[in-house]
Amino acid sequence: MLKPMDIHMESKADLHFHTWHSIDSLISPKSAVDMAVAKGIRVLGITDHDTIEGAKVAKTYAEKNNLPVEIIIGEEIYSNGGHIVGLFLKERVESFQSLEDTLKQLQAQGAMIIIPHVTFEEDPLGEYIYRYRVSYTDLINRPELLAMIDGVEVENFQLIEPDFPNKATFINENFLQKARIGSSDCHIKMNFGHSYTLFDGQTAEDFRRAVEKRETRAKSSKQGNHAIINQIMGFGPIIKLPFHLILQFSYRVLIDIGHTIKNTSRKTFKTPKKERL
Numbered sequence: 001m002l003k004p005m006d007i008h009m010e011s012k013a014d015l016h017f018h019t020w021h022s023i024d025s026l027i028s029p030k031s032a033v034d035m036a037v038a039k040g041i042r043v044l045g046i047t048d049h050d051t052i053e054g055a056k057v058a059k060t061y062a063e064k065n066n067l068p069v070e071i072i073i074g075e076e077i078y079s080n081g082g083h084i085v086g087l088f089l090k091e092r093v094e095s096f097q098s099l100e101d102t103l104k105q106l107q108a109q110g111a112m113i114i115i116p117h118v119t120f121e122e123d124p125l126g127e128y129i130y131r132y133r134v135s136y137t138d139l140i141n142r143p144e145l146l147a148m149i150d151g152v153e154v155e156n157f158q159l160i161e162p163d164f165p166n167k168a169t170f171i172n173e174n175f176l177q178k179a180r181i182g183s184s185d186c187h188i189k190m191n192f193g194h195s196y197t198l199f200d201g202q203t204a205e206d207f208r209r210a211v212e213k214r215e216t217r218a219k220s221s222k223q224g225n226h227a228i229i230n231q232i233m234g235f236g237p238i239i240k241l242p243f244h245l246i247l248q249f250s251y252r253v254l255i256d257i258g259h260t261i262k263n264t265s266r267k268t269f270k271t272p273k274k275e276r277l
Contacts, residue, residue, distance in 0.1 A: 013197045013207050013216075015045035015072070016085055016116055016153065016183030021054030022076075025187045029058035036069040039193035043207045045087050047074040052092045070204045076116065077102055082134030085114040088208070099138065103148045112208060114151045114181055115139075117159055118168055136171045146176065151211050155182035155220040157195035165220065179211040182218030195220040 018025035019032050027035075029046070032054075036044040046055035052073050059071035074087040081099025086106040093105045106113050119133035139146040154168040161167075172178060186192045198217040199210035210216050 009202060010198055010200060011042040011202045011206070012040055013043035013045070013199060014041050014184050014186070014192070014195075015043075015074070015087060015114060015151075015181060015197060016047050016076070016156070016185045017044060017192070018048050018076070018185075018187050019046055019054035019058065021051050021057075022048030022187075024049065027186070027189060029054045030061050031189070033058050033062045033067060033069060033071065035189065035192050037067055041069060041193070041196065042202050043070050043072060043199075043204050045072040045074040045085070047076040047085050047087070049076050049078070050092065050095050051075065052089055055089075072204050077106075079103075079134075081138055082119075082132060083116055084134070085116050087112040087114065088204075099134070100142075100145060103145055107148050112150045112211060113148055114153065115149055115176075115178075116153045116183065116185065117156050117164075118152055118171065118176075136175060140175050149176070149178050151179035151181040151216070152176050153181045153183055153218075155195045155218040156185050157183070157191055157220060158185035158187070165218075177214075179214045179216045180218040181211075181216065182220055 014036070017032060019027050019029045021029070025048070032044065032046060035041075044058070046052075046058050048054045052075050055071060055073040055075075059073060061067075062069055062071050072087050073089050074085060075089055075092055077084045077086060077093050078095035079097060079099045079102035081102075084099070084102050084106070086093060086109075088109075088111050089106075090109050093102060093109075097105075103113060115134050117133050119135050139149065152168065152172045154172055155165055169180070172180065180197075182195045182197045184192050184195050196219055197207075198219055199207045200215065201207065201210065207216075
């Protein structure tokens with residue numbers, strides 16, 4: 001348990017972090033917690049793709065060893081309208097549903113909902129192949145969906161777009177009007193600790209209150225070529241699109257194959273009922 005401290009102290013949170021339970025990360029849950037402690041991160045959201053198991057392992061490790069970091073169980077979900085980060089989850093949410101259904105399922109859990117790496121223009125792939133980033137126009141055109149959102153990333157260390165923070169901040173302040181979030185979107189160790197969210201307090205609940213009041217502050221120390229090298233090493237734009245396309249279609253195919261095998265095996269190997277004597 002974290003020791004009580006002055007609620008007016010300022011703390012760091014990173015709400016977008018991947019462990020090796022996610023297909024695209026090289027970091028163990030234990031290492032994630034140790035890194036957070038070393039970098040002074042008080043609240044860490046583990047948001048692996050399509051699983052919350054890494055977050056559970058990290059939370060257990062932090063609590064068992066009484067470490068000064070609180071783990072939020074989260075997930076980065078592939079919706080058909082772009083990636084969504086859900087925090088404070090009780091159970092995982094299935095990917096490849098509509099944006100609306102994804103948001104509703106998160107809301108039903110009482111989850112906090114963050115839009116990571118928001119985009120500012122129409123996705124050239126549209127709905128035909130794959131959408132990686134949620135478009136802000138999708139949200140402002142659907143007020144009922146926008147109302148479900150709690151925060152928007154305006155700092156993301158994984159992105160190399162030099163004008164992303166300015167554009168994201170402008171879009172958020174003028175159209176979306178949600179809490180400002182800074183995240184590492186970490187997949188490799190060297191990407192961690194450079195982008196984060198500042199909030200008053202020290203606990204996950206303090207962070208949640210700060211988000212609800214829109215009192216969070218996004219910070220980043222991203223700089224030039226250093227960030228570019230990190231981005232490329234951390235599954236950067238050169239391979240990100242085909243990687244995610246392959247992941248999406250492979251996931252769907254494997255799920256279909258799995259269901260087919262499961263249903264076939266049930267029919268084939270169904271134990272016959274014993275005949276009455």
